[in-house]
Amino acid sequence: MLFDPKPKERKEDLFDREEELAELISSITKYPITLLLGIRRTGKSSIIKVSLNEIDAIGIYIDVRKAMKGGRVSEERLKLQLLGNIRRLRINIPGIKLEPTPLDMTDIFDLLNSYGRKRRKIIVLAFDEAQYFRFYGSRGGEDFLLAVAYSYDNHEWIRFLFSGSEVGLLHDFLGFDDSKAPLFGRIYNEITLEPFPRDLSIEFLREGFREVNLNVPQEHIEVAVDELDGVPGWLVEYGYHYVHTRDHREALERTLQNALSLIRSELSELERRSERYVAILKAISLGINRWSKIKEYVEAKHGSITNARFSALLKNLEKMSWIRAELKDGRKVYRIVDPVVERVIRSL
Numbered sequence: 001m002l003f004d005p006k007p008k009e010r011k012e013d014l015f016d017r018e019e020e021l022a023e024l025i026s027s028i029t030k031y032p033i034t035l036l037l038g039i040r041r042t043g044k045s046s047i048i049k050v051s052l053n054e055i056d057a058i059g060i061y062i063d064v065r066k067a068m069k070g071g072r073v074s075e076e077r078l079k080l081q082l083l084g085n086i087r088r089l090r091i092n093i094p095g096i097k098l099e100p101t102p103l104d105m106t107d108i109f110d111l112l113n114s115y116g117r118k119r120r121k122i123i124v125l126a127f128d129e130a131q132y133f134r135f136y137g138s139r140g141g142e143d144f145l146l147a148v149a150y151s152y153d154n155h156e157w158i159r160f161l162f163s164g165s166e167v168g169l170l171h172d173f174l175g176f177d178d179s180k181a182p183l184f185g186r187i188y189n190e191i192t193l194e195p196f197p198r199d200l201s202i203e204f205l206r207e208g209f210r211e212v213n214l215n216v217p218q219e220h221i222e223v224a225v226d227e228l229d230g231v232p233g234w235l236v237e238y239g240y241h242y243v244h245t246r247d248h249r250e251a252l253e254r255t256l257q258n259a260l261s262l263i264r265s266e267l268s269e270l271e272r273r274s275e276r277y278v279a280i281l282k283a284i285s286l287g288i289n290r291w292s293k294i295k296e297y298v299e300a301k302h303g304s305i306t307n308a309r310f311s312a313l314l315k316n317l318e319k320m321s322w323i324r325a326e327l328k329d330g331r332k333v334y335r336i337v338d339p340v341v342e343r344v345i346r347s348l
Helices: 018-030 046-055 073-088 107-121 130-136 142-154 168-174 198-211 218-228 232-247 246-273 274-285 289-302 307-320 339-347
Strands: 033-035 060-061 123-128 156-163 189-192 324-329 331-336
Touching: 018 033, 018 046, 018 156, 033 046, 033 289, 033 331, 046 060, 046 156, 046 246, 060 073, 073 107, 107 123, 107 142, 107 156, 123 339, 130 156, 130 168, 156 168, 168 307, 189 246, 198 218, 198 232, 198 246, 218 232, 218 246, 218 339, 232 246, 246 274, 246 339, 274 289, 274 307, 274 324, 274 331, 274 339, 289 307, 289 331, 331 339
Parallel strands: 033 156, 033 189, 060 123, 123 156
Antiparallel strands: 324 331
């Protein structure tokens, strides 16, 4: 069902992602490491779960956020989630038990690779929201990366899939281009999941309403797409609320209110790091999109800031996939990536 708010797990429940699904399955088969990137709510978790069910391999899905404890990724929680998912797949791997174990990640990778070799099956380890691994251990996730590098060099039956919505942070963490990082120079493939274009967003809503035999005015569908753009997660939420309320305005309002709640939480986290982050986003949401003009706005709100520090803040927001730089009429300008986020921030 298209308007089911939970991540999809069956191919027939995906909408118009056949090309991306085929590309992801092919990449997992051919490359030792695959990155699946995209802004929040574009459906990365869904396409990962469907791919693991479609591929001729043993797929193990891990949501890194579930391993968080006290702002850090707990090694024990990560191992318990990994071993628990192995148990749910009813895979009996000698040496692996669900209870707390002295095994480290390299030990687990060794055992998984041996199992894959015996069964002649690739083992796919899919880590969703993998940018949070930078909070793993006491060395910014380096111990985990060392285990992945060890597996890359020694395990022919293991494949890694890393997904993330904070694209720049995930790249920085994995460090393929950093000569001092454990994964420097390793071969990988990268796939980006884009929002739907306008015509496909309209068809997505039409098809979702057809599934539940609901006749919705075309005007309502087009207004929803104009407000929510092509981000599948927001479209799903609108459709879900419309089905249950049969009211276009209420469905749209509930979707935007939920977006407001989620975004406020994320903005609070940004503000703890620097109140200027929120000022930058506010400026861009108001159409102040050139470097110098944004800086003037931020300084009017929060006082003087050096050019170097201001540029670093902009770059950090790009890495976290809040904003994107692009050329317009030969000039560099900035825009907020998610139009729903832009509307919410503008209203604050």
